[in-house]
Amino acid sequence: MNYDIIVVGGGPAGMTAAIYAGRAGWKTLLIDPMGGGGQPSMADMIYNYPGFPNGIGGPELMDLMARQAKAFGVKIEYEEVIRITQEAQDSGASGEAGLKVSTGDAEYTARAVVYAAGTLPRKLGVSGEEKYLAKGISFCATCDGALFRDKVVAVVGGGDSALSEAVFLTQFAKEVLLIHRRDEYRAGAANVKLVDQNPKIKQLKSTVVESVRGDEVLTGISVRDLRTGEVRDLEVQGLFLYVGWMPNVEPVRHLVETDEYGYVLTNEDMSTKTPGLFVAGDVRRKPLRQITTAVGDGAVAVWSAEKYLLERG
Ligand SMILES: Cc1cc2nc3c(=O)[nH]c(=O)nc-3n(C[C@H](O)[C@H](O)[C@H](O)COP(=O)(O)OP(=O)(O)OC[C@H]3O[C@@H](n4cnc5c(N)ncnc54)[C@H](O)[C@@H]3O)c2cc1C
Structure with a gap:
């Protein structure tokens, strides 16, 4: 299908790219394994997106964006x-190279592609981790937090996502252990204050998780205090990881330049070294x-894609 x-x-x-493209009348397809949602669908509340003075639930915001795209x-x-x-030949009048987009089940062609596949959460890389993914280990407090009512959970990380999700988890868990490898958080002051004020959160700074254990499901972790070297076993039923992100670059790696972490290098107008991408x-x-x-990038990318298409007739 073209x-x-x-x-x-x-x-x-x-979603923003699709909304702009659809509204401008271009024949537009959006492909996503979940139909859309992205990282905000993992966030309980979003407080810094303009237009929502009392915040908006992440899934609700993304549902509104998807509805807007479909409406166009x-x-x-x-x-x-x-x-x-x-592709050797594109479907446009100029006959220039187009792009073929392959999924496991189908192949689509387009004269221009906006690639916005985001990032994937990083794992810890410790022993036992693979076995307990989705059996106690989670990357999404909003999705899985309610499973841990009256249990002890640990959150690993020191950025805004880790701290805000630790606070969110106190709605369910009887105790939240916030584990961070440094002495200072990267998170902003507002989230640090919320954590400091929350009696259900126990902060373990300068501490790393060394291993994960359990039976059918996760039952505990071993942590090392980096200041003293002391290793302790802690009983936790849930482990939420917020230790960074990896770019989802594989489908286009051969078509773009990347930095040392795999993030795609673009020009200011979101173009890449591949025409139409x-x-x-x-x-x-x-x-x-x-x-x-992200919203700003999506708008600029489609503006550039439209310019590219119009120049080629
Ligand atoms: C828990 C949490 C809380 C956050 N809170 C805030 C906040 O309060 N305020 C804020 O501004 N930002 C927040 N962020 C960050 C924000 O969500 C991201 O910066 C933003 O979502 C990035 O948007 P994106 O469209 O580039 O990528 P993503 O949101 O990562 O979306 C990428 C999409 O691409 C899809 N995809 C991946 N690979 C493929 C593939 N091969 N084929 C097809 N589709 C693919 C994925 O399924 C996903 O839907 C938060 C993030 C998290 C995880």
Whole structure:
């Protein structure tokens, strides 16, 4: 099936790109394994996206974006893109190279692609971790927090996501252990204050998780205090990881330049070294990864894609 513009990824960057493309009348397809949602669907509340003075639930915000895209005629496919390749001939009048977008089940072609596949959460890389993924280990407090009512859970990380999700988990858990390898958090002052004020959160700074254990499900972790070297076994039923992100770059790695961490290097207009391929959102190298900046990237990427298409007739 041929499209003018295919958007890969239905987070804030991809949804914005799709909304702009659909509204401008381009035949637009958005592909996402979940149909969209991205990282905000893992966030209980978003307080810094303009227009919502009392905050808005992450899933609700993304549902509104998806509804807006569909209202402008965007087709959404629930698939994962495996690879994007350059086609010898495009479907446009100029006959220039187009792009082929392959999923496990289907192949689509487009004259321009906005790639906005975001990032994946990093794991700890400690013994036992793989065995207990989804059996006590989670990357999403909003999705799984309610499973741990009256249990002890640990949250690993020191950024805003870790601290805000630790606070969120106190709604369910009887105790939340907040484990951070440094002495200072990277999170902003507002979240640090919320953590400091919450009696259910026990802070373990300068501490790392060394291993994870359990039977059928997770039952505990071993932690090392980096100041004293002391190793302790702690009983926890849930372990929530917020230790960083990896860009979802594989489908386009051969078509773009990346930095040493794999983030895509784009020009200011989101173009890449591949004609017709534009990259937006957290997957690209940028100084601030937030919903507002992802939305901005998505709009710029489609503006550039439209310019590219119009120039080629
Ligand atoms: C828990 C949490 C809380 C946060 N809170 C805030 C906040 O309060 N305020 C704020 O501004 N930001 C917040 N953020 C950060 C913000 O959500 C991200 O910066 C933003 O979502 C990035 O948008 P994106 O569209 O670039 O990528 P993402 O949101 O990561 O979306 C990428 C999408 O691409 C899809 N995808 C991945 N690979 C493929 C593939 N191969 N084929 C097809 N689709 C694919 C994924 O399924 C996903 O839907 C939070 C993040 C988290 C995890």
